[in-house]
Amino acid sequence: MLPPSGMLPAKDFAKPMDLRRIRHFVTLAETLNFHRAAERLHMAQPPLTVSIQKLEAELGTKLFLRESTGVSLTPSGRAVLIEAKKLLFHGNQLRESAQGAIDGTGGTLQIGFVGSATYGMLQKLLPLFRAEYPGVELILREATSVAIMQQLEDNALDIGLVRVPLLQPSKATLVQLERDEYIAALPRGNALAEKGLLQLSDLADQSFVMYAPTHAAGLHSTAMLACQQAGFIPRVTQQAVQVQTVLALVESGLGVALVPSVMQRFVSDRIVYRPFVDFPAAASIGLALAYMAETESPATHKFRKLAAREFAPRSPR
Secondary structure, eight states, X not given: OOOOTTXXXXXXXXXXXXXXHHHHHHHHHHHOOHHHHHHHTTSOHHHHHHXXXXXXXXXXXXXXXXXXXXXXXXXXXXXXXXXXXXHHXXXXXXXXXXXXXXXXXSSEEEEEEOGGGGTTHHXXXXXXXXXXXXXXXXXXXXXXXXXXXXXXXXXXXXXXXEEEOOOSOOSXXXXXXXXXXXXXXXXXXXGGGGOSSBOGGGGTTSEEEEEOTTTSHHHHHHHHHHHHHTTOOOEEEEEESSHHHHHHHHHTTSOBEEEEGGGGGSOOTTEEEEOBSSOOGGGOEEEEEEEOXXXXXXXXHHHHHHHHHHOOOOOOO
């Protein structure tokens, strides 16, 4: 049986469309002149004619009517033009996405962060990065430092903003961004809240809210070390993993705590913060950026460079 008028033998549509032929078709449809279309495409007219013929054969229908004055679109051609323009648009989007991932200006960047990074660090880094690289989609996940380091090794995260020191070994590379030291967080009714400056030994008789040794090992070890160097072992009555949880327990009057000084930005009428005059340098803490050097993506590299630029390490106060 012969195909209907204007129709070509049906072809196997499982074969992918050649975007070059789609572009040739759209250009000819816009100019309706082979000579002008060939000029716009920077190609000779005969190869353009062959390209259109091959596209018509693939689609099994005539797209143009050849006339002495030029060409015009067939009904099939007008219908195909709408979808052809969409294909070209999405093809360009696909190329831009691929190029963005290659040069670090597109794609996604998965960042894990500890809660205390939200008290200044994230607020500074995220707007700057978004302004410089608006094409990169940021995916943010809050977790403990221990969990973040594991997710980095599992390739579930690209970057981690973690509390240091870290006691467990890791394949990730650490770049210290911010150095800090502990201050005392006291329930407002505590007698020590009346003093302006404290010595660590002032806390010897206090009940402590302490960091859990398993999930917050770095904070736990440095806090315990500071107390031991001041000549006492803290009397721990409550434990918590996150610094914000520690502060919530202090608010509830369950004890005093050693918290990073940056947490003074957490304002509560039930907590008083006091610095120490004798805090040991050996028990200093900080925030660091962690990443896997062997699998670092271009977007990760750009974020790391921005972070290093904005947060040059400072000596403990």
